[in-house]
Amino acid sequence: MNVPQGFQLAGVTAGVKRSGRPDLGVIYSPAPLAWAYSATQNAAAAPCVARDRSLAAAGGPVRAVIVNSGNANCANGAQGVSDDVAFAAAAANALGLAGPEEVVSASTGVIGHKMPLQALVAAMPRLAAERSADADGFSKAILTTDLAPKVATASMASGARVLGVAKGSGMIHPNMATMFAFVMTDAQVDQETLRPMWQRVVERTFNQLTVDGDTSTNDMAVALSSNLVPTDADEVELVLGNVATELAKQIARDGEGATKLITVRVTGARTDVEARHAARTVAGSSLVKTAVHGADPNWGRILAAAGRSDVAMDMARAVVIAQGTELYRGQPLEYDARAVSNALRTADVLLEVDLGVGTAEGTAWGCDLTEGYVRINADYTT
């Protein structure tokens, strides 16, 4: 796997997950990394989110990211807060770093259960010893309910590389299956440039992803740069965006019970923010999601969803297109319903909506809503 220069990754089994699958991973750099952090605004956020956010605000570089899966260390009261610091401190110790202030921590898994520190700390030496240029172990160690690792890579004209590793699915009881995205690059980009850049990328990629509308308590997207290959800033942003987009789509495809990726492209909006908001609302609408599942070209539901997103929209000029066929243009259109329905019987669905009030655009990704989703999430045994 194409790990950018300056990064070493590893993933081991600490024995936290009963399945015996890998559950402790690390991203390490021998030199300071420029980094940018974006995480859930959920008020019930886990301690790692709050600590990482403070760390980012402090402005210094970091040297590592330590990740455990199988326990979200969320809603554990004061104990959870100190356990998160101890987790990062143990990683720093094992990696020969100064302290937890050089380590970004990330936990995902069961909530309300005490962090299994002993097992994690015991596995740290093994983790440190396994550091390499292979991202495979790390990509597996961060998973909880995902069906498969999510990885995306890209190269730039400068020769700089990008590696993105993500996880994310729905929230199966008792887990708070979280969205993580760790995007590494060796392109040269200082922290002051990287931070607003990453914010822009996250806003139009991970923040445009909706699987079931529920934002987890541990969601985070982290960008890291080892700053080795001179590259044009615009190209860095473009390629980071491509990798983030690819990861967002992989996460959407892997949504619980999902059988189809839904891409919603909004045009003709008043502002980019409105376009993105409308796209996300359409992609997250239960009625649109079920219609897509049933291969129903229900433009009415699409319009209603766009309409309730609270953005400017002109019904007399709006356009709705499903899989390339226009269904509505200021008024209902005649179309071959059977043909469009057949076109919707596929794993990749594109819905396009023009709001008719401007030129701004935005895209969102989601998945269909199926009986499988309900079965997975309603399944409970005491």
Add this chain to the structure above:
Amino acid sequence: MNVPQGFQLAGVTAGVKRSGRPDLGVIYSPAPLAWAYSATQNAAAAPCVARDRSLAAAGGPVRAVIVNSGNANCANGAQGVSDDVAFAAAAANALGLAGPEEVVSASTGVIGHKMPLQALVAAMPRLAAERSADADGFSKAILTTDLAPKVATASMASGARVLGVAKGSGMIHPNMATMFAFVMTDAQVDQETLRPMWQRVVERTFNQLTVDGDTSTNDMAVALSSNLVPTDADEVELVLGNVATELAKQIARDGEGATKLITVRVTGARTDVEARHAARTVAGSSLVKTAVHGADPNWGRILAAAGRSDVAMDMARAVVIAQGTELYRGQPLEYDARAVSNALRTADVLLEVDLGVGTAEGTAWGCDLTEGYVRINADYTT
């Protein structure tokens, strides 16, 4: 049925619905009615919504409400706009009124199909002739996908009465099954008092209702007063609120595929608005809805939903209670999971969340998310 003084209702079959069920209804008053109007903010709103809103803004009284079911007259372009005026004008004519400016219009049903004006106009004389103090016909004529009429009545100490009639279910293709609520009273309350009063009532009742998160293009809640019985304004507001609450709960219980009514009560919020918003977010969370369906006391999902509602919340002081059993109080609590799960195997579920940052309160209503919902809404045949 307890129709307040000064109101006459009727419902007939105009033949718009293929089922032959009643599809044209009227509320009529021999004297001017004080009224208040609240409707969807959806940008794709049907012409009747826009026209009624303008009428309300004009400030005058009305004499009737004309309702048709089976056709929402939505997304029909310019034709739809003029058809709505013609619909109201035809009703005015049949009822001996001055013109459409005295008539509130409401349509619900299929979208994108031309309004069947001819059939509706032809049925108007029969509708006018059937006016009576019986609300049964009207309550049936406004239904689309509902399983049963939704009616609630109440009396005040003054002897004034309230009758509320509603409809609302999910949005079954190709309908945009809409929420309608028509609440009539003979309590004396002038329009200047009624309007802000109704806004307050709607904000804490119909606006706190979430079946599947999708706001229809035709949703409206209308209050009408024949102004006959002197009553204390506070009592009017209280009782209107009780009737609206009862109707909102009936609508939630009748949600597509629903097996349980979910009431979410939020306390300890910073403001009433935040409390209501948090309650609505919890009640509308797919993960909470599926958990309730599976009788899973998943407090984590409840906290996560409250947390993402963007209101002030203190995890160290928050409390989560399901069917009267505390599950979380600043940290996870021990509880009899089997007993709580059993308590959730009922058609009435109460979830309580204290946000720990204030004293404001708010309530929302919703229903569980089931495979039935998906089947109903994904079902499509060309």
